[in-house]
Amino acid sequence: MRFLTEFRQPALAEALAERIRRWSGPPVSLMEVCGTHTVAIFRHGLRGLLPPQVRLLSGPGCPVCVTPNREIDKAIALASNPGVILATFGDMMKVPGSYSSLAEAKASGADVRVAYSPMEAVEIAQGNPKKAVVFFGVGFETTAPTTAASLLEAKRLGLRNFFFLSAHKLVPPALMALLEAGEVRIDGLICPGHVSTIIGSRPYEFIPRDYAIPCVISGFEPVDILQAIAMLLDMRAEGKAEVAIQYRRAVRPQGNPQALETMAGAFQVGGAEWRGLGPIPQSGLHLRDGMEAFAAERHLEMKIRPPREAVACRCGEVLRGLINPPECSIFGTGCTPEHPVGPCMVSTEGTCAAWFLYKPGG
Numbered sequence: 001m002r003f004l005t006e007f008r009q010p011a012l013a014e015a016l017a018e019r020i021r022r023w024s025g026p027p028v029s030l031m032e033v034c035g036t037h038t039v040a041i042f043r044h045g046l047r048g049l050l051p052p053q054v055r056l057l058s059g060p061g062c063p064v065c066v067t068p069n070r071e072i073d074k075a076i077a078l079a080s081n082p083g084v085i086l087a088t089f090g091d092m093m094k095v096p097g098s099y100s101s102l103a104e105a106k107a108s109g110a111d112v113r114v115a116y117s118p119m120e121a122v123e124i125a126q127g128n129p130k131k132a133v134v135f136f137g138v139g140f141e142t143t144a145p146t147t148a149a150s151l152l153e154a155k156r157l158g159l160r161n162f163f164f165l166s167a168h169k170l171v172p173p174a175l176m177a178l179l180e181a182g183e184v185r186i187d188g189l190i191c192p193g194h195v196s197t198i199i200g201s202r203p204y205e206f207i208p209r210d211y212a213i214p215c216v217i218s219g220f221e222p223v224d225i226l227q228a229i230a231m232l233l234d235m236r237a238e239g240k241a242e243v244a245i246q247y248r249r250a251v252r253p254q255g256n257p258q259a260l261e262t263m264a265g266a267f268q269v270g271g272a273e274w275r276g277l278g279p280i281p282q283s284g285l286h287l288r289d290g291m292e293a294f295a296a297e298r299h300l301e302m303k304i305r306p307p308r309e310a311v312a313c314r315c316g317e318v319l320r321g322l323i324n325p326p327e328c329s330i331f332g333t334g335c336t337p338e339h340p341v342g343p344c345m346v347s348t349e350g351t352c353a354a355w356f357l358y359k360p361g362g
């Protein structure tokens with residue numbers, strides 16, 4: 001299949017769903033790691049096509065949702081500095097930190113701007129030489145190469161008023177932490193297509209090797225996802241655990257060497273804090289040696305209070321696949337997309353938002 005319409009053909013989808021419904025093994029729980037998959041599954045009603053013994057769980061693959069309050073608090077503290085313009089992706093604006101959100105900080109007079117790409121933040125810095133411009137970078141391996149490219153461009157331009165606050169995170173170490181914790185039974189992983197376009201399939205090889213769990217890297221159309229589920233069931237039926245690529249039109253085992261090289265030019269890997277998962281070694285991207293001039297935390301004033309969590313919010317458990325959003329006592333009542341209490345209800349890739357928008361009766 002080569003064209004997008006082919007991946008939305010009802011007949012193909014129905015044939016795959018029929019193949020899945022023939023599953024005669026024990027009940028299985030398959031985790032879709034990526035928030036974009038979660039939303040696609042709901043939008044196309046794929047859960048309704050599956051038999052009861054094939055259950056889908058949502059995982060920690062929404063970058064906005066896994067950003068802990070402390071990182072949002074830092075961004076707000078930087079933005080509150082009168083000499084600072086803070087630029088970030090639109091999804092971050094309404095995410096509540098410990099005490100407020102970036103949208104609230106903007107309403108109170110902070111200069112917070114939505115950037116559609118990190119390069120736009122570089123342009124803002126060029127146009128505002130008397131201001132310090134901070135790019136608050138959030139995202140997985142999918143967006144990290146463009147952030148890295150913007151940092152390298154700022155370096156090439158010799159910009160002295162461009163700074164970076166990193167909330168960039170890496171997916172495979174989070175999967176290792178999730179599997180190592182063993183809180184939730186996972187019989188197969190639907191791995192993220194976009195992330196894998198960058199990193200390839202090899203970084204997931206520890207999953208079948210160390211945990212005997214099959215993985216399929218999937219595209220985002222209904223036929224892609226159903227085919228990935230069918231491939232996972234086939235592997236389970238055959239007693240095999242491997243990393244397979246369903247999203248062959250975009251993913252190679254070795255990933256995208258140029259993007260990986262760009263990332264390595266700006267970042268080095270280090271520990272990071274994840275909402276719901278806590279600190280995970282080697283799961284974050286930090287400025288590499290030689291790029292310290294861009295470190296916002298090092299060069300700009302930032303006063304933050306100790307982080308705190310909304311008491312009722314169960315985003316951490318949603319992100320670990322332990323509960324479905326309606327099990328949170330304030331889902332759809334005290335917490336809605338208009339008045340979100342946790343990030344899983346804010347982000348367009350958030351599991352709570354997907355349940356709220358697409359679940360019948362939601």
Ligand code: SF4
Pocket residue numbers: 312313314315316318325328329330331332335336340341342343344345346352
């Ligand atoms: S419903 Fe709201 S408060 Fe509850 S887990 Fe989801 S985002 Fe968090």
